Amino acid sequence: MTDTVQPERRKFFDLARPSRQHLLGYILIAPAVLMVAAIIVWPLVLAIDLSFQQVKIPRLGGASRPFSISNYVWLFSSPEFWLACWVTLKLVIVVTVGSVAVGLSTALLVNNRFKGRTAARLGMALPWAVPEIIAVVIFAWMFDTSFGLFGWLAIQLGFTDQMIPWVSSSTAAFWAVAITMVWKGFPFVSIMCLAGLQSIPADYYAAAKVDGAGVWQRFRWITMPLLMPVLGVTLVLTLLWVFRDFSIIKVLTGGGPLRSTQTLSIMTYDQAFQYHNFGRAAAVGVLTLVICIIASLLMLGRRSKSIY
Amino acid sequence: MRRTFAQSLALYATVAFTLIMILFPVYWLLVTALSTTDELYRLPPTFWPNDPQWDIFARVWAAKPILMWLWNSMLAAVGSVALSMLVSVSAGYALSRYSMRGGATMGMFVLTAKMLPATLLVIPLFSIFSSFGLIGSLWTLVLAHSTMIIPFATWMLKGYFDTIPKELEQAAMVDGCSPIGAMIRVVLPIATPGLAATALYAFVLSWADYAYARTFLVNSPDNWTANLGITTMQGEYVTYWNDISAASVFIALPIIAIYLFLERYLVGGLTAGAEK
Amino acid sequence: MANISIRNVSKSYGALNVLRPFSLEIEDGEFVVLVGPSGCGKSTMLKILAGLEPASEGEIFIGDREVTDLAPGDRDIAMVFQNYALYPHLTVRQNIGFGLKMRGTDKTEIDRRVDDAARILEVTPYLDRKPKELSGGQRQRVALGRAIVRQPQAFLMDEPLSNLDAKLRVHMRAEIGALHKRIGVTTVYVTHDQVEAMTMADRVVIMQGGIIQQIAAPDELFNNPANLFVAGFIGSPGMNFLNAELRDGTVTVFGQQMALPRATSHQGAVVIGLRPEHLVLGDAPVTFSVRPTLIESLGSEKYVYFNVEGARIADGEEGKSKGLIARVSHTGNLPRDEDIRLGFDPDQLYLFDAKTGGRL
Numbered sequence: 023m024t025d026t027v028q029p030e031r032r033k034f035f036d037l038a039r040p041s042r043q044h045l046l047g048y049i050l051i052a053p054a055v056l057m058v059a060a061i062i063v064w065p066l067v068l069a070i071d072l073s074f075q076q077v078k079i080p081r082l083g084g085a086s087r088p089f090s091i092s093n094y095v096w097l098f099s100s101p102e103f104w105l106a107c108w109v110t111l112k113l114v115i116v117v118t119v120g121s122v123a124v125g126l127s128t129a130l131l132v133n134n135r136f137k138g139r140t141a142a143r144l145g146m147a148l149p150w151a152v153p154e155i156i157a158v159v160i161f162a163w164m165f166d167t168s169f170g171l172f173g174w175l176a177i178q179l180g181f182t183d184q185m186i187p188w189v190s191s192s193t194a195a196f197w198a199v200a201i202t203m204v205w206k207g208f209p210f211v212s213i214m215c216l217a218g219l220q221s222i223p224a225d226y227y228a229a230a231k232v233d234g235a236g237v238w239q240r241f242r243w244i245t246m247p248l249l250m251p252v253l254g255v256t257l258v259l260t261l262l263w264v265f266r267d268f269s270i271i272k273v274l275t276g277g278g279p280l281r282s283t284q285t286l287s288i289m290t291y292d293q294a295f296q297y298h299n300f301g302r303a304a305a306v307g308v309l310t311l312v313i314c315i316i317a318s319l320l321m322l323g324r325r326s327k328s329i330y
Numbered sequence: 331m332r333r334t335f336a337q338s339l340a341l342y343a344t345v346a347f348t349l350i351m352i353l354f355p356v357y358w359l360l361v362t363a364l365s366t367t368d369e370l371y372r373l374p375p376t377f378w379p380n381d382p383q384w385d386i387f388a389r390v391w392a393a394k395p396i397l398m399w400l401w402n403s404m405l406a407a408v409g410s411v412a413l414s415m416l417v418s419v420s421a422g423y424a425l426s427r428y429s430m431r432g433g434a435t436m437g438m439f440v441l442t443a444k445m446l447p448a449t450l451l452v453i454p455l456f457s458i459f460s461s462f463g464l465i466g467s468l469w470t471l472v473l474a475h476s477t478m479i480i481p482f483a484t485w486m487l488k489g490y491f492d493t494i495p496k497e498l499e500q501a502a503m504v505d506g507c508s509p510i511g512a513m514i515r516v517v518l519p520i521a522t523p524g525l526a527a528t529a530l531y532a533f534v535l536s537w538a539d540y541a542y543a544r545t546f547l548v549n550s551p552d553n554w555t556a557n558l559g560i561t562t563m564q565g566e567y568v569t570y571w572n573d574i575s576a577a578s579v580f581i582a583l584p585i586i587a588i589y590l591f592l593e594r595y596l597v598g599g600l601t602a603g604a605e606k
Numbered sequence: 607m608a609n610i611s612i613r614n615v616s617k618s619y620g621a622l623n624v625l626r627p628f629s630l631e632i633e634d635g636e637f638v639v640l641v642g643p644s645g646c647g648k649s650t651m652l653k654i655l656a657g658l659e660p661a662s663e664g665e666i667f668i669g670d671r672e673v674t675d676l677a678p679g680d681r682d683i684a685m686v687f688q689n690y691a692l693y694p695h696l697t698v699r700q701n702i703g704f705g706l707k708m709r710g711t712d713k714t715e716i717d718r719r720v721d722d723a724a725r726i727l728e729v730t731p732y733l734d735r736k737p738k739e740l741s742g743g744q745r746q747r748v749a750l751g752r753a754i755v756r757q758p759q760a761f762l763m764d765e766p767l768s769n770l771d772a773k774l775r776v777h778m779r780a781e782i783g784a785l786h787k788r789i790g791v792t793t794v795y796v797t798h799d800q801v802e803a804m805t806m807a808d809r810v811v812i813m814q815g816g817i818i819q820q821i822a823a824p825d826e827l828f829n830n831p832a833n834l835f836v837a838g839f840i841g842s843p844g845m846n847f848l849n850a851e852l853r854d855g856t857v858t859v860f861g862q863q864m865a866l867p868r869a870t871s872h873q874g875a876v877v878i879g880l881r882p883e884h885l886v887l888g889d890a891p892v893t894f895s896v897r898p899t900l901i902e903s904l905g906s907e908k909y910v911y912f913n914v915e916g917a918r919i920a921d922g923e924e925g926k927s928k929g930l931i932a933r934v935s936h937t938g939n940l941p942r943d944e945d946i947r948l949g950f951d952p953d954q955l956y957l958f959d960a961k962t963g964g965r966l
Contacts, residue, residue, distance in 0.1 A: 038508045038677030040660035046509045047428025051436075054421030054484060057413075061477050062443060065454035072454065080457050131348060136341060144593060145349050148356065151589030153538055155557040156582045160355045162564075163362055163571045171358065171375050178374075205355065213597055259444070266447040269540040273561055291449040295545060300453055307450030314445040497691035500658050505752075506679035506708035519695045 073304035080300050093305035102281065102289065103306065110285040113200060114264045120204035121260050122253070125211025132212075133219045143216070150209035154269040161202040162274055165189075192282030195275045199283045202270055207263065211256050218252035219245070258318050265314050286310040359582075363387070363575035370571055383572070390576040398552070399559035400584070406468050406543075406555060407536040410475035415529055418480055422487030423513060427496065436484075443481030448541040451477060456545060466550035474542040479532045486531070490524030491517070527595040530588065534596070537585055556581045608669030608759040609634045610655070610792060615664030617650055625650050626817045627664065632794065637786050639795045641803040642813035642839075648796045649764060651813075655794060656685050656762050668759055679708070684753035688765040690745045692737040692752075698724075699733040702751045709756075723755040726785070743774045750782070754789060761793040767802065779805060800840050804828070812836050834963035837879050837956060843909065845879045846930040847918040849960065852876045857957075860894040860914060864952050870966050872959065877918060879956035882909070885932035890949025897945050899929055908936045910946065 037046050072080060073094070075087040097103050132143045149157065164171045165188040173185040188194045222245065230240050268287055271277060277284035277292060284292070290310060294303035333341070362370065364382040390396065425436060452474075459470050494517055502512035518525070540557045547553045554562070560581055563574040589596065610632040617625040625647040632638050640648040653659040655666060657678035665674045673681045684705070692701050700707075702723055703716045711719075724730045727747040737745055746766060753761055766782075767775045783806055786793060797803060803810045804824045812819040812827070812835070820832040831837035837845050850857040852872055856865050859878055900911040910932040917930050932948050940946070957966040 036508075036677060037510065038503060038657075038679060039675050040654075040657050040677075041675050043509060043658075043660070044428060047424045047430050050420040050424035051430070054417045054480065057417050057476065058439065058443075058480060061455075061473055062446070062451070062481075065451055065458060066446070068454035068457065069450060072457075081461070128348060128352075131341075131345060134341060136338075136345065138345075142345050142349060144590060146352055147593075148353060148586070148589070151534075151586045152356065152582055153557060153585060155540055155560050156359070156578045157355070159560065159574055159578045160359050160362075163575070164355065164358060166571075169371055169373060169375070174373050174375060205352075217597070262445050266445070266449070268447075268449050269538075269557070273540070273564070287447050287449045290447070291452070291541070294453050294456070300457070303453055304450075307447065307453060310447060311442075311445060311450055314447075315442065318441075318445065495689060495691070497687045497689055498693065500656075500678075501685065501687060501691035501693075501752075502704070503658065503678040504656060504683065504685045505705035505756075508677070508679075511708075516693055516695075520693075 069304045070308055072300055073308045075301050077301040078299050087301075093301045094309075096302060097305050097309065102284075105281055106284050106286045106289040106306075109196070109281070109283060110265065110287075112196070113203070113283075113285060114261055116200045117203045117207055117264045118257060118261050120200065121207040121211050122257055124204060124208040125256075126215050126253070128208070128212045129215035129219055132216060147209035147213050149205050150213070152206070154206060154267075155273060157202055157206050158270055158273045161198065161205070165198045165274075189275060190279050192280055195279055195283050199271055199274055202274060203264065203267065206270065207260055210263075211260060214252055214256045215249065218249050222248045254322065258321050261321070262314060262318065265310065265317075286313070359575050359578060362571055363579055365572050367570065367572060386572055386576045387579070390573050391580070393573070394559070394563065394577055395554075396556075396559070396577055396580050399554055399556040400580070402468060402553055403537055403555040403557070406471035406475060406539075407533050409468070409472035410479060410536045411529055411532045413472060414476045414479035414483055414532055415525070417476075418483035418487055418528070419518075419525065421480075421484045423491050423517070425484065425488045426491035427499070440481045440485050443477075446477075448474075448478070448539070452541055452545050455542075459546060465546055466553060468547075468553050470546040471536075471539070471542055471555070474546070475536040475539055478535055478539070482535070483528050483532055486528050487521075487524065490521060490528070493524075494520055523595065523598075527598055530592055530596055534585060534588065608792060609636075610760060610794070611665075611667040612651075612655070613665045613667075615651070615654055615661045615666065617647075617654060617659070618662045624816050625654075628818060629664075630811060630818075630821065632792060635790045635792055637793045637795065637806060637808045638811060639797060639803040639807035639809075640811045640813060641797055641800055642819075643798060645815075646813040647816040648798075648811075648813050652762055652764055652794060652796045656683060657681055682759045684756055684758040684761055686746075686749050686753050686761065686763045686766045688768050690737070690749045690769075692745055692748055694737055697734050697736055698729060698740070698748050698751075701737065701748060702755050705752065705756045719755050720751075723751040726754065726788075727751045742770050743778060746770065746778060747781075750785065754785070754791075759792065761791050761795075763793065763795040765797050766795075768797070768799075782806065801842065804840065812839060830965075831956070832965055834877060834879075834958045837958070837965075841881060843882050843931045843933065845881050845956070846885075848878045848880075848914065848916045848930075849918045850876055850878050850916060852957070859916065860892070862892060862894065864892060866952065866955065866957060868957070868966075870957070872966050875960035876966065877958040877960050877963075879958060880950060880954065882931040882933035884954045885910075885934060885948050885950050887934045887936060888947055888949060891951050893947055893949035895945045895947055898942065901940055901942055903940075906935065906937055908934055908940055910934060910940070910948070912946075912948075 036042065074089050074091065076090050076092050077087050128146045132139065132146060136142075152160075165173070167173065167185060167187050167189055170185075170188070173188070176182050176186055177184070186194050188198045226244050226248070227240055230244055235243065265285070266287055267285070268291060271283055271285060271288050272291070275283045277288040286306060287310065290303050290307040293306055294300050361376075361378060363386055364384065365376070365379040366381060366383060369376060369379055369381075424430070455470070455474055456465075459465050464470050498516050498520070499509070499512040502516045503509065507515060537556070539555075540561075543555045543558045544561070547555070547558060560574065560577055563569070563577060610630075612628060612630045612632075614627045614629055615625065616623070616627045628647075628651055630638070640651060642648050650659065654661045657673070657676060661674065665672060667673065668681055668683070693704065696704065699720055703720045706716045706719060720733070721730070724733055727750055729744060729747050729751055732740055732744060732748070737748065740748065749766070763782075767778050770778060779802060795802075795806065804827075807824055809821060809823055810827055811821050814835050820827060820836045822830070827836060827840050831840065834847070838847065848859055850859050852866075852870075852874060854873075855870070856863050857876065857878060858864075896912040896914065898910045898912050902909040902911075911929050912932070913929040934948075958964065959966055
């Protein structure tokens, strides 16, 4: 009645044996570890190494310059660096707050049931699907100094008398970048918040209504607390995105005028590929990374695991 | 919950207003593309061109190598997504099923990789690729985009695999599969939606890159990706906004199409990984 | 089918010991149940038997073969899981035949055997459906089909009925029992439900904290529990326990001193055990009066809850205890606010050492 018993596996390396089963884990993760080591860890280490050398254009395999902290010295004493820090801080705050505000509002709006809700939801998050470069094309024209729509609108609405020189005015340029980034950035917040809102069990609201809570109270005591984890993670991710962004700023204003839109990320790039000083560029870049890490750890604290 | 007529009206009005505000720039892109240059250089701007130049699309398509740009973006995307998925699916599965020493370090690494600015990594990568003579080749993008995709995909896939019960592999092993057999015959077929979502999102990530493309390919016009190509239409002194807008429509269309038709997958993947 | 020999199998995760050395000889065709509360090590033992976890120490033999480090697929066993573990992307037919397909059985043979198994388990109408279209009971039968189709030497079952509702559980219990009678394959069955253990097993292995408490047939377990834990675990409602002092062969319980039926030289703190069903209303060798705290009526039976000095809460029941219980046959109304006369025969008392929990 019994089945013919399979001959015992000839393979010496039979991963199905209980004593060997756990080995598969290591085997499967090996390619990732190797790839990551090769294209992320090693370059990162190289970058850190570069930052400690006084080098313009390094040659891989060439003799490395002596260890020197002159890049960092230059960095901390350079007004350009501090300006970049300031610009980054301003931009991060403005764009993050803006994205979260718009994102959360649109999510709350679309969370209601109404005809055409799916279309509305798709439409509201559409900017996410527009490539950053294209967003820049759109907004660069809308912000055009001579014929841009926004300038004309500002005059019509009485904010100003003449066309705003978006690209030659520091303040104007900053706001141009900020607005473009908010338009690109809020859909992500919206999508995540909507998912978070929809995962709040309806029972909670039912219980609250029975307890006599009004709309605002339900929002404050049920929606917000339960949404906090998602909101927190999204906030940090948006923040990191602003820190890192290159496409929008570089193509819209190039970092100008007069470095009024030069974030740390742009400065890192320009030091390397405009001023051809890889050592300094690496220093700025490494420092930016460190700031990012500290900022997110501070913001998430013990809950840093929630990003992964 | 029944709404009063006033409440409904308010809701629909708000929704409509918000949609208009948000989608207006996209609409404006189309308007700009269809306008004649004269019309563009005039105030007040017209909200729909008096004489829509529908043939601008054909003209721009002929004048600029848009197809080639799109093709290059596609090559880079397919290459980097394929490479990354191979690596990430295995790693995500391993992280989901096996507790390993260094599981926490993996987590830290994923976190750091999300913060790593392209503008930092591009510097050493440039050195490395220069020494290997790869500058100007699309292979630089395959590797560079993978640096963005692998950490994110591994994390997303791990979250997805976590939702598949381990008993399925156990049953498969009792039925006679090896552990790898169980993964391939049982888990992967079930995980296909998650794999698709991750691959899709990775595709969008790759398509969106500009920093790496600009740095590595700027001197090889034949290998320009879509994003890079568009920026070259921005003139030093004068930009033909209708031309560049028309070209932009071509470039934006693929991703917008993916978004509209496959949004379910994209968003599902994003949010499933996030809310754990 | 074959016998199973488990010799000194133990399992530790680093410093955490989850299974103490476990030895058991299972006869060919026997239905053995491993039962115990969560975390007692029963599932771990089953997984080790299946080859899904490596044992830290010990050996396992199925038939005459040592299988301790053999792959699960090479042990000639089949397993039924708590959550059915049916492959959602395959039809019922493909699910049942999966194991045969992995072993290279040819198609006609697979079809024949799948049809046979489906017939036995009455799932033939569902053969071309996917698992998600089936109900819990149907899925479990498919899982059983997947197990029997390979005609293995042993079945391993990991709490297969825990996900079913109460009525279905009773029904499936009988079905599994009938299946065992019909096919007669050696079965190792894990559950936390003592009712399943009592009704289905040839022999029961009670475990707690990774240690075997007792191995015996169900009746033996009920009548002669080896220690306090077994006595309290088997039987529903659980045995009543009272703390008492044993002096020179007599104890004082319910306010009365009595001699114990079995002579023992033990002195000191003991725990007296008395099953609720051994308490009767009215006349008996020993009687006492109590005011009930609660009376639950089940129609022809009543559960009378009462408190007595010295009542002891059984292990694991903290917070759930409502006092001592008498299970008496009685129809009609039992006045709640009056004292009741209960009685029992001292011969039916159990005696346990208060320190070790062992039976005296």
